Amino acid sequence: MSIYGDRLAQLEAIVEKGKTLIQEIINEEVKTSGISPIEHFKYRIKCEESLINKLNLRCLPVTMESIYTNIHDLVGFRIICSYTSGVRTVANKIISNENIDIILSKDYIKHPKPNGYRSLHLIVKLKDSDVPFEIQLRTIAMDSWASLEHQLKYKREIKHKDLIVAELKMCADEMSSTDLTMQAIYDLIKEEN
């Protein structure tokens, strides 16, 4: 039996609607500019273990009411774009979609986290639903850094923690730098064709 009980079907419906929405954005962009800004996308319903960990970490009770009030990423989408311009294009399409309400937008690309993490987070709700969910948007480079950093963070007994944190931050800055160089190359090629 799932921790979500009867409401699992509701979350699954959000996943389906979200998938359709993203696919529509891809189709629209291919139609207008010939190429999709989205490299790939993933989605998940938060697993029980991760959900309970998050509640415990924030000292919140493990009840249905607490889950639906406090946790905004029961359903999560991650959209990976080829270039930073693509992240903005897709985010604007989501924000202006008439079936979606934006609850919160956190721009960690303009304002990276101190550890170097970059991504654009949108907490949204479908007009016909009361369950908020999260859409994360980032480039391939931002995604590869976040995935590797996530793995390293869970390694036990890290020695020289300060050094590792500083070096990881530098990797994030270097990868972001490469991202912006690739963007300029892409723009130059696009302009010439």
Place this chain on the structure above:
Amino acid sequence: MRLLLVEDEKELSRAIKSMLVLSGYEVIQAFDGEEALALIENNFYDGIISDIMMPKMDGITLLKTIRKKNIDTPVLLLTANGQVEDKVEGLDAGANDYLSKPFAFKELLARVRSMIKHYSPIGENTHISYGSIKLSIATYELAGKESSIMLSNKEGKILSLFLKNPTQIIPFEKLVSFMSCLDAKDKEIELYTSILNNKLDAVNANFKLAKLNKGYKVASL
């Protein structure tokens, strides 16, 4: 190479100019300190040759004024023979070299060559601050108020040149000297300024590099 010659004695100025032009330099003349200051504030020069005793604004005041504005174009001062005080004051005010009048043209040429060759836009500083950003010379880390990004060696050198000459138009020919592909100069300049603008934007810089008729210039946002 573009030089600014600041000398109020017209005959001497003409003679120095002819000799420098013969040696392959482009020479712009100014006949007093105020005229020179207006030119320096708006144009890029690889070097400045300046007399000290001049009407309107003397050479030392001119030098102090431009250094105060963070313009660090190399300056060769022409001093009257034997005026030790002038030499000391000039060097303290930020002159890169001096030459006593009268001088041999051959020596002037050698000093100009040496001054330009040894000039580095970053001097001995560890970083350059401009507007809302700070550029580290050791690592070419470009830091804004709340985020930072790494620049490549070439990007770092190009940005340093702009930040040390923030009021001037850096001509296309000067930027070409940083470029590697001889067959794609214009495109390469365009690409690198566009890369730098992307990166300045990423650290929320309050300025960008703007394209004008003759070159690029730092422009506030």
